[in-house]
Amino acid sequence: MAASDPAGRRQTAGLKKALSSPTLRYLLRRLSQAVLVMLLVIVGSFVLIKLSPGDLVDALAGTRDLTADQMADLRSRYGLDQSVVIQLLHYMLRLVSLDLGYSPLNSAPVLDVLEERWPVTAILVISSVTLSMAIGTLLGVVAARHAGKPVDLGISVLMLILYATPSFIIAVLLMLVFALKLRWMPIAGYETVGAGYTGFQHLWDVVVHLTLPCAALCTFFIAIYGRIGRAAMLEVLSLDFIRTARGKGLSERRVIYVHALRNALLPLVTMAGLQVSSLVGGAVLVETVFGLPGLGRTAFDAVFQRDTNLLLGVVFISSLSVVIVNLLIDLLYVLLDPRVNLK
Amino acid sequence: MSKSNSMTLNRRSFLAGVSASALLPSALTFGTSAAAETVKMGGILHTTMWPTPTYLNAAITTAGTEAFLSPKMFDGLLGYDYGMKPKGSLAREWNVSEDGQRITFKLRDDVKWHDGEPFTAKDVAFTFMEVLKVFHGRGKTTFAALSAVETPDDHTAVFVLDKPSPAMMRALDSRESPILPAHIYEGTDIMANPANVKPIGTGPFKLAAYEIGANVVMEKNPDYWDEGYPRLDRMVVQFIADGSTRAAMLESGEVDAIFFNMIPAQDILRIAAEPGFVMEKRGFETMLSSQQMDFNLDHPILAKKEVRHAIAHAIDTKWITDNIWYGLGKPGKTPLHAGQTPFFTTEGVPAYPLDLEKANALLDEAGYPRKNGGMRFSLMLDPSPWGTESINASSYVREQLRQIGIAVTVRTQDFALFVKTVYTDRKHDLALYTAAMGVDPTIGVQRFYDSHSFKPGVGFSNGAHYDNPKVDALLEAAATEVDEAKRIEDYAEFQRIAMEDLPVLKITDIEMATIAADYVKDFTVDAIGAAGSLKQLWLDQ
Numbered sequence: 001m002a003a004s005d006p007a008g009r010r011q012t013a014g015l016k017k018a019l020s021s022p023t024l025r026y027l028l029r030r031l032s033q034a035v036l037v038m039l040l041v042i043v044g045s046f047v048l049i050k051l052s053p054g055d056l057v058d059a060l061a062g063t064r065d066l067t068a069d070q071m072a073d074l075r076s077r078y079g080l081d082q083s084v085v086i087q088l089l090h091y092m093l094r095l096v097s098l099d100l101g102y103s104p105l106n107s108a109p110v111l112d113v114l115e116e117r118w119p120v121t122a123i124l125v126i127s128s129v130t131l132s133m134a135i136g137t138l139l140g141v142v143a144a145r146h147a148g149k150p151v152d153l154g155i156s157v158l159m160l161i162l163y164a165t166p167s168f169i170i171a172v173l174l175m176l177v178f179a180l181k182l183r184w185m186p187i188a189g190y191e192t193v194g195a196g197y198t199g200f201q202h203l204w205d206v207v208v209h210l211t212l213p214c215a216a217l218c219t220f221f222i223a224i225y226g227r228i229g230r231a232a233m234l235e236v237l238s239l240d241f242i243r244t245a246r247g248k249g250l251s252e253r254r255v256i257y258v259h260a261l262r263n264a265l266l267p268l269v270t271m272a273g274l275q276v277s278s279l280v281g282g283a284v285l286v287e288t289v290f291g292l293p294g295l296g297r298t299a300f301d302a303v304f305q306r307d308t309n310l311l312l313g314v315v316f317i318s319s320l321s322v323v324i325v326n327l328l329i330d331l332l333y334v335l336l337d338p339r340v341n342l343k
Numbered sequence: 344m345s346k347s348n349s350m351t352l353n354r355r356s357f358l359a360g361v362s363a364s365a366l367l368p369s370a371l372t373f374g375t376s377a378a379a380e381t382v383k384m385g386g387i388l389h390t391t392m393w394p395t396p397t398y399l400n401a402a403i404t405t406a407g408t409e410a411f412l413s414p415k416m417f418d419g420l421l422g423y424d425y426g427m428k429p430k431g432s433l434a435r436e437w438n439v440s441e442d443g444q445r446i447t448f449k450l451r452d453d454v455k456w457h458d459g460e461p462f463t464a465k466d467v468a469f470t471f472m473e474v475l476k477v478f479h480g481r482g483k484t485t486f487a488a489l490s491a492v493e494t495p496d497d498h499t500a501v502f503v504l505d506k507p508s509p510a511m512m513r514a515l516d517s518r519e520s521p522i523l524p525a526h527i528y529e530g531t532d533i534m535a536n537p538a539n540v541k542p543i544g545t546g547p548f549k550l551a552a553y554e555i556g557a558n559v560v561m562e563k564n565p566d567y568w569d570e571g572y573p574r575l576d577r578m579v580v581q582f583i584a585d586g587s588t589r590a591a592m593l594e595s596g597e598v599d600a601i602f603f604n605m606i607p608a609q610d611i612l613r614i615a616a617e618p619g620f621v622m623e624k625r626g627f628e629t630m631l632s633s634q635q636m637d638f639n640l641d642h643p644i645l646a647k648k649e650v651r652h653a654i655a656h657a658i659d660t661k662w663i664t665d666n667i668w669y670g671l672g673k674p675g676k677t678p679l680h681a682g683q684t685p686f687f688t689t690e691g692v693p694a695y696p697l698d699l700e701k702a703n704a705l706l707d708e709a710g711y712p713r714k715n716g717g718m719r720f721s722l723m724l725d726p727s728p729w730g731t732e733s734i735n736a737s738s739y740v741r742e743q744l745r746q747i748g749i750a751v752t753v754r755t756q757d758f759a760l761f762v763k764t765v766y767t768d769r770k771h772d773l774a775l776y777t778a779a780m781g782v783d784p785t786i787g788v789q790r791f792y793d794s795h796s797f798k799p800g801v802g803f804s805n806g807a808h809y810d811n812p813k814v815d816a817l818l819e820a821a822a823t824e825v826d827e828a829k830r831i832e833d834y835a836e837f838q839r840i841a842m843e844d845l846p847v848l849k850i851t852d853i854e855m856a857t858i859a860a861d862y863v864k865d866f867t868v869d870a871i872g873a874a875g876s877l878k879q880l881w882l883d884q
Binding site for chain 2: 053056061066073105112113172189297
């Protein structure tokens with residue numbers, strides 16, 4: 001078809017050219033790696049949860065006074081009476097058609113559960129990554145500018161405290177002070193349930209609910225960004241091009257924030273990738289303290305109730321987002337530093 | 344049938360036709376309104392539950408959150424006043440034949456399902472025969488004797504029993520036996536029916552919104568058959584995983600009441616002491632539960648009665664009740680829960696007061712002298728991780744048994760693993776857990792002692808592997824005895840023998856409490872309490 005059609009031929013040629021572009025080749029290679037990584041993660045999680053003794057029905061039986069034949073019925077209903085290999089094969093076959101299966105714990109398809117749960121985690125992750133990176137970087141820059149002076153010392157001590165305090169303790173402290181004593185913030189949940197807010201009112205409601213959890217998730221990473229930022233800035237500030245910039249009469253502000261910071265950003269961006277990976281599904285403690293129905297909490301329950309499909313669903317969606325974020329960060333490197341080549 | 348009018352199980356006449364709306368206001372107790380107060384209509388009640396529900400329908404599960412949510416949207420045939428006195432709900436009148444084998448329920452004819460279809464006797468027959476007897480965890484036991492439900496007309500349901508079942512009459516409320524719509528469920532895969540999470544009931548509240556894992560919002564059913572109810576406009580239930588967070592929500596006013604002991608005992612007592620809150624211990628007559636410890640009788644040492652007696656003498660159940668349950672309970676005395684009146688008795692029942700000297704002597708006599716290092720033998724103790732109380736009690740037990748020369752290892756695992764270790768693999772020596780004792784000893788207690796209930800693989804069955812034909816006979820007789828006086832005597836004898844044989848050591852009969860802001864009124868008006876519809880609850884604000 002294409003051979004007899006000049007336009008079609010042109011298109012094919014265009015596609016070939018596009019495919020041969022190094023960036024695209026790079027993307028394709030990364031994506032195929034990603035698929036492999038996700039496969040390994042899913043099979044690994046599957047084997048791990050199946051290795052832990054006791055199954056979903058054991059977990060359900062205790063709280064439901066199930067009889068032996070009711071247990072047998074549930075096992076066959078959820079395919080738990082088949083061998084682990086067959087169960088894994090069935091799961092992978094379904095996964096090919098993007099069917100994440102059914103969550104017996106929630107009486108709903110896993111996809112439906114994740115659809116309701118992931119926005120909570122997404123908002124939390126995006127806001128805390130942005131906030132902690134902004135605040136941490138700023139603190140790092142200020143500390144580097146005043147290296148060795150009292151301001152630097154103060155910031156370093158503060159960062160050490162933030163670094164050393166576990167986020168769930170900060171979560172409880174924040175809740176005690178701002179929610180229970182001062183009553184400025186709500187204690188739990190991500191919205192006022194049943195209030196029927198819409199539009200801006202709803203947005204504000206969510207912001208108010210997520211402020212404390214977001215703050216609790218930020219603290220540790222503020223310290224990390226601060227320390228990395230300070231070290232990177234100190235290194236860059238000692239380089240020749242900074243002396244040149246100062247020498248040609250640029251304002252100190254311009255030198256710091258445009259010339260130095262842009263060069264110090266690379267390690268910070270790398271850190272952001274790591275932070276996203278650790279927060280997606282890893283914010284269990286903060287989600288528990290603030291009663292947030294996020295992905296971390298969902299995974300936690302899935303493990304304890306042996307809801308394999310649900311756990312694998314969470315693993316799937318979190319590894320997918322981690323892969324995507326890391327890809328985006330690689331692309332960001334190119335934007336930030338023209339010397340970086342995607343190969 | 345013809346001469347059975349007003350003949351009842353306990354030989355007293357039931358107040359047939361007592362309507363649920365004719366409840367007497369209980370003026371003498373806090374937590375419920377004084378008669379003089381004017382009822383206010385409307386408002387939203389906020390509360391919290393955990394864990395997240397699997398269904399919104401308690402006919403196919405006995406889990407706690409479902410047991411709270413479902414009765415708001417479904418009705419039962421009966422309700423129960425304090426003391427488990429039956430009162431009408433979907434059934435307007437009922438009577439039990441003299442032989443106890445035919446129970447006739449006259450049903451209300453003014454009830455509609457949430458989708459507008461009329462409620463009929465067909466729904467009742469379908470629910471009991473096709474759902475409760477098959478899929479409900481306790482239903483199989485409770486309704487074992489129920490062989491058919493006849494429906495002579497649309498508003499009469501006749502229960503036909505193989506043998507009398509006095510326990511059954513105590514299990515007909517909306518929590519234990521909610522009536523489902525036959526027109527929605529009939530001919531479908533009941534466990535997979537979408538209505539399990541989108542309930543269509545006859546109850547005072549309808550489902551407004553359900554966000555999986557996050558919350559349930561219920562709204563007033565404007566066509567509810569009991570005029571003037573419910574008093575609330577809405578009820579919002581949030582699923583919050585952490586007990587301290589739930590307590591903080593109550594203190595900050597984010598929720599108005601916490602039902603079903605959803606916060607730790609020390610928080611209940613602390614908040615109850617603050618101004619603006621009330622605590623109510625009544626309304627849990629159908630939710631009695633106890634903490635107890637199974638001795639695995641297949642273990643050669645534990646098979647000896649003297650050893651079990653020695654262990655009982657080393658454990659101060661009052662200490663556990665006071666310190667681990669913060670006094671919200673009574674030290675265990677017999678297999679029955681102290682609230683299981685009129686069957687509970689301590690008369691002639693052996694007791695095992697704390698006496699380390701005697702315990703040591705018993706172990707010496709049993710042939711287990713202290714060896715080098717002072718220990719006699721060692722045991723594995725598996726606590727249930729449901730709540731923290733069984734794990735904490737296990738630490739105490741370990742310390743106490745060390746003092747009589749028994750080295751105890753506490754093996755703490757997650758819940759699924761606990762069930763598998765104890766009930767499937769039977770790798771435990773001692774198992775310490777909390778369990779429901781049921782609305783009747785037949786339903787809740789019998790399973791731990793009846794030799795037929797030794798079923799490896801089944802959670803919370805006869806984990807001790809106790810087998811005493813005399814006990815089997817007594818339990819069997821009590822389960823079908825129509826004469827209440829004889830039933831009381833059967834259970835008294837059972838309690839004496841079981842406490843002498845001691846396959847299970849009862850530790851604490853747990854008392855539950857509701858804690859609410861003081862503007863929440865009438866949340867507990869009968870034996871069912873918050874496990875009922877809460878249609879009478881109102882907010883004084």
